[in-house]
Amino acid sequence: xxGIFGTIGALTPxxxxxxxxxxxxxxxxxxxAERVICxxxxxxxxxxxxxxxDLSSAGHQPMRSRDGRWWLTFNGELYTHHELRxxxxxxxxxxxxxxxxxxxxxxxxxERALPQLNGIFAFGALDTxxxxxxxxxxxxxxxxxxxxxxxxxxxxxxxxPLLDGGPGTLDSAALxxxxxxxxxxxxxxxxxxxxxxxxxxxxxxDLETRRHRTRCYALPTNRTFEGSLEDATQAYRQxxxxxxxxxxxxxxxxxxxxxxxxxxxxxxxxxxxxxxxLTSYTVGFGPRYAExxxxxxxxxxxxxxxxxxxxxxxxxxxxxxxxxxxxAVEEPLGTTSVLAMWALTQEAKxxxxxxxxxxxxxEPWGGYRRHQLELVIAAMPWLKTISPLLSRRxxxxxxxxxxxxxxxxxxxxxxxxxxxxxxxxxxxDQIMQLAGAVDPGPALWACRYWLxxxxxxxxxxxxxxxxxxxxxxxADDLLLYGDKISMAFALEARVPMLDPELVELIESMxxxxxxxxxxxKIVHKHMATNFLPxxxxxxxxxxxxxxxxxxxxxxxxxxxxxxxxxPRLGLYRHLDYGAVTQVWDAHNTGRRDYARQIFxxxxxxxxxxxxx
Numbered sequence: 001x002x003g004i005f006g007t008i009g010a011l012t013p014x015x016x017x018x019x020x021x022x023x024x025x026x027x028x029x030x031x032x033a034e035r036v037i038c039x040x041x042x043x044x045x046x047x048x049x050x051x052x053x054d055l056s057s058a059g060h061q062p063m064r065s066r067d068g069r070w071w072l073t074f075n076g077e078l079y080t081h082h083e084l085r086x087x088x089x090x091x092x093x094x095x096x097x098x099x100x101x102x103x104x105x106x107x108x109x110x111e112r113a114l115p116q117l118n119g120i121f122a123f124g125a126l127d128t129x130x131x132x133x134x135x136x137x138x139x140x141x142x143x144x145x146x147x148x149x150x151x152x153x154x155x156x157x158x159x160x161p162l163l164d165g166g167p168g169t170l171d172s173a174a175l176x177x178x179x180x181x182x183x184x185x186x187x188x189x190x191x192x193x194x195x196x197x198x199x200x201x202x203x204x205x206d207l208e209t210r211r212h213r214t215r216c217y218a219l220p221t222n223r224t225f226e227g228s229l230e231d232a233t234q235a236y237r238q239x240x241x242x243x244x245x246x247x248x249x250x251x252x253x254x255x256x257x258x259x260x261x262x263x264x265x266x267x268x269x270x271x272x273x274x275x276x277x278l279t280s281y282t283v284g285f286g287p288r289y290a291e292x293x294x295x296x297x298x299x300x301x302x303x304x305x306x307x308x309x310x311x312x313x314x315x316x317x318x319x320x321x322x323x324x325x326x327x328a329v330e331e332p333l334g335t336t337s338v339l340a341m342w343a344l345t346q347e348a349k350x351x352x353x354x355x356x357x358x359x360x361x362x363e364p365w366g367g368y369r370r371h372q373l374e375l376v377i378a379a380m381p382w383l384k385t386i387s388p389l390l391s392r393r394x395x396x397x398x399x400x401x402x403x404x405x406x407x408x409x410x411x412x413x414x415x416x417x418x419x420x421x422x423x424x425x426x427x428x429d430q431i432m433q434l435a436g437a438v439d440p441g442p443a444l445w446a447c448r449y450w451l452x453x454x455x456x457x458x459x460x461x462x463x464x465x466x467x468x469x470x471x472x473x474x475a476d477d478l479l480l481y482g483d484k485i486s487m488a489f490a491l492e493a494r495v496p497m498l499d500p501e502l503v504e505l506i507e508s509m510x511x512x513x514x515x516x517x518x519x520x521k522i523v524h525k526h527m528a529t530n531f532l533p534x535x536x537x538x539x540x541x542x543x544x545x546x547x548x549x550x551x552x553x554x555x556x557x558x559x560x561x562x563x564x565x566x567p568r569l570g571l572y573r574h575l576d577y578g579a580v581t582q583v584w585d586a587h588n589t590g591r592r593d594y595a596r597q598i599f600x601x602x603x604x605x606x607x608x609x610x611x612x
Contacts, residue, residue, distance in 0.1 A: 001143075001492040002027040002061065003048040004073040005161050006124040006133070008152040008207065010035060010042045019161045023048040026075075026157060026487045029055075034062045036071055039131030039207030045073045045124065050490050052077065052354060055251055058094025065106035066090065069129050072102040075157050076121030076143050077494070079246035084116060110134055114202065114217045118246070118500055122197070124155055131207045139218035140360065140498045141186070141199025141475025144483055148193055149212065153205050158484070159330040159611075162194055168611050169193070170574055172435075173442040179434060182334030182425040182600050183477040185446035187214075189331060191611065199475040218500075220457040220467065223508040229523065232513050235505060237527045243499030244270040247356060255279040255352040257344060257493070258308070259544055260296025262521070262528055262537055263358030265304075267496055269531035271356055272304050279307045279351060283344035286312055291545040300536055311347040313340070315551045319559050323606050328488040329481050332607040334425050334600030336546040341485045349489040359482060360498040363470040364506045365524050366462070366515030367541070370422040371469075373406050374462035375517050383410055392429065401593060415461055416447040422465070423473065425600055433579035446472060463511055470503065549595035553588055560584070564602045570612060571605040 003023030011019070020031050027048030036043045047061040062073045074097075078084070081100035085092065090103045097119070104113045105125055120142035125134045135155050137145045147155040148162055156162050168191040174184045184190055186198035197203060200218025205211075225232060244267060248254055256268045258280040271278050280301050284294030294310055301308035318339045325342050326332065348355050362368055377383060388411055395407045405424055412418035420443045432438040450468045459467070479495070486493040496502075506514065513523050528537045552560055563569075565584060567577045580601060587594035 001050045001052065001077070001487060001490075002075040003157045003487075004075045004122065004124060004145075005046040005154075005156045006073060006126075007044050007154040008041050008133070009044065011044050015164070016044070016046060018164070019046055019156075020048055022160045023157065025490060026050065028490050030057075030060060032061050034064075034071060036126060036128065038126060038128045041207045043071075043126055043133065043207070045071060045126070047073045050353070050492065052250055052252055052492055053081075054094045054096035054099075056094055059096035059098055061098055063098050063102050065102045067106050069127065070102050070105045071126040071128065072098065072105070072123060074098045074101060074121065074123040076119055076123070076138065077247075077249070077492070078117060078119040078121065079249055079499075080118045110202070110204075120494065120498075122157065133205045133207060135197055135203040136217075137197045137199055137201055139200040139500050140471065140479070140495075140503070142479050142483065142495055142498065144480055145197040146189070147195055147197065147203065149195070149205075150193065152210075153212070157487075159189070159191065159194060163191075163611070170608075170612055172574075173439065175435065175574060176431065176437075176439045177442045177446065178332065178600075178604070179426050179431045180420060180440070180443040181423045181446075181473075182596070183473070183480070184331065185443075185472050185476050188442070188446075190607070196476070199471055216453060220454050221504045221507055222457045223504065225505070225508040225510070225513075229513055229526070232509050232523050233527045236502075236523050237530065239499075239502045239505050240266070240496070240527070241270050241273075243496040243502045244356070245274045246499065247494045247496045248275050250354045252353040253277070253279075253351065254354045254356065255281055255348055256306075256356045257348065257358075258282050258297045258300060258306075259358065260293030260300070260539060260542060261358065261544075262525065262532070262539065263361040263497065265300045265358075265532055265536055266524070266528050267356050267358050268300065268306060269304055270496075272306055279309065281309045281311075281344060281348040281351075281355070283311050283313060283340045283347070285315075285547060289547045289550075291542060291547050293542055293544075296536075296539060296542075300532070303533060303536065309347060309351065311343050313343045315547075315555045318343070318546075319551075319556055322559075322602075323563075323610070325485070326603055326606040327610045329484045330611070331480065332600065332603035333477060333481055334596050334603065335477060335481060336548040336595070336599050337544045338481050338485060339546050339548075340544065341481065342488075345486045345489050345491050345493070349491045353490070354492045354494065355486070356494050356496055357482070358497060359478060359493075360470070360474060360495045361521070361524070363474050364466055364497075364503055364514070365521040366466055366511075367520045368469070369402055370405075370409075371462065371465060371515055371520070372517065373409060373422065374465050375515065377410070378460065378462060379517065392427075396427075396429075399592070401596075415464070416444050416451060419447040419465065419468065420444055425597060430579070430583070433582070434575045436576060460511070462515075463507075466514075467507060548599050549587075549593060552595060552598055557588075560598065560602060564598070564605045569605055570608040571601075574608070575601075575604075
């Protein structure tokens with residue numbers, strides 16, 4: 001993994017150094033800078049390298065193709081690059097996947113190269129013959145890529161180099177998205193003028209005319225698996241084993257982030273076969289907390305025979321780190337697991353440079369409660385005919401947040417509206433109180449964009465939700481913070497469950513091979529019994545949660561009152577103070593469990609102080 005930056009125009013040496021310093025945490029092993037004259041313009045490419053494959057200077061970036069046509073600044077990994085090399089007929093200087101990619105571009109061009117890539121990546125590629133600059137993000141958005149596009153194009157792995165030390169300006173439409181969804185879907189960010197390239201997309205800029213276009217190169221599969229459940233289990237086992245083996249490709253030590261759940265346990269079991277020196281890492285909070293996974297993960301490690309490292313965190317220590325975490329993630333999120341992830345990756349980096357994770361498996365397999373709602377609607381379509389009779393006032397009386405979200409979703413007038421309600425952080429009434437206006441348009445646009453992308457596949461509503469979850473919420477929430485936090489410690493986090501060939505196989509399977517009413521991950525769990533005892537396979541899902549709800553009323557209370565409830569905060573240039581205190585009072589008195597909402601608002605308040 002690395003840090004990349006590029007811009008049209010020359011930079012002063014001082015600014016180049018400043019940008020490289022801001023990206024150094026992503027790539028502490030070496031730095032590079034190139035200024036290329038192309039299409040009548042100077043294009044500056046910068047790079048900070050975290051050496052994973054080919055630790056020698058042969059992997060130095062930015063890198064030029066042997067024929068001189070292409071320049072590349074690349075962040076990520078290509079897991080099949082050795083196979084790609086075989087068809088290129090080139091005498092390679094070294095063994096890095098960056099060299100493979102730049103020579104593939106020289107051999108095949110961008111259009112033919114992209115469908116061949118299996119990996120996690122974000123890169124900028126300059127074609128000096130056609131005078132075009134390309135920005136590319138991997139199919140599931142494991143690696144983020146930001147850009148600004150006004151008079152010229154500037155891009156980077158992170159937001160900070162694009163701001164160059166100055167404050168940003170809040171995008172009010174993106175704020176509506178954040179309040180509705182708890183994150184901001186690509187291409188928007190909360191900063192006006194700074195965009196995030198969507199997963200599976202390529203941006204092409206003609207340097208001479210300055211015209212640009214963005215398109216999706218990762219198309220939905222319409223393949224249908226026609227075998228039996230047992231056939232599907234065997235095919236899945238083989239495909240997952242191949243994905244795990246591929247992602248062990250490294251010239252530095254590899255470990256696995258092990259939770260108490262089935263997904264990381266399966267990854268660890270398969271990785272153990274191919275990597276006898278594998279080590280595992282788990283974070284927890286102590287046995288008094290139901291969210292703590294230390295004991296379950298330790299049992300999994302014992303069963304698999306994997307050396308195991310644990311870190312127990314105190315709420316006081318995480319409280320002190322939260323402002324630093326928000327600055328590192330660069331975008332506020334409503335996901336409390338960022339706290340645990342920070343401590344976990346910091347511990348893992350003490351021993352290894354690469355880790356495998358179980359991230360990305362719930363979405364294609366239907367592991368969330370909202371996926372069950374779609375199955376209920378399919379089984380009982382009459383629910384949608386009576387749901388308008390449920391008034392919003394009546395729904396608000398329901399104490400369970402999950403229950404309220406489900407009923408709001410049932411009342412939705414379209415599938416795009418239902419998606420928005422299923423993901424909802426705040427209701428429309430609450431957004432109106434908080435922001436002084438409610439505009440469902442920005443969040444609906446993001447949902448409709450992916451629905452339009454998926455239309456040629458002709459799948460049902462439940463399948464549509466699974467596939468959109470895998471590309472929208474996953475990319476711009478969970479994977480985004482996973483990248484930022486792991487790379488804050490120069491640790492490469494890989495996601496075998498999101499191998500493109502593997503996901504294509506999963507999405508080709510009949511829906512009832514994956515999820516049914518009250519049953520999830522059907523083939524996945526069936527396959528897992530080949531590696532793990534039934535008691536581990538059937539463990540109750542914890543979801544990598546943090547006991548923030550309890551902490552917020554006890555040890556975190558003073559911190560929250562100082563950093564969220566002070567009316568002098570910059571947050572209240574954008575939100576209504578009284579509306580925020582209402583949310584806090586309802587949570588603090590126990591009338592509602594608003595732990596997610598309080599954490600999201602706290603993250604937003606800290607982010608405003610850091611970035612605006």
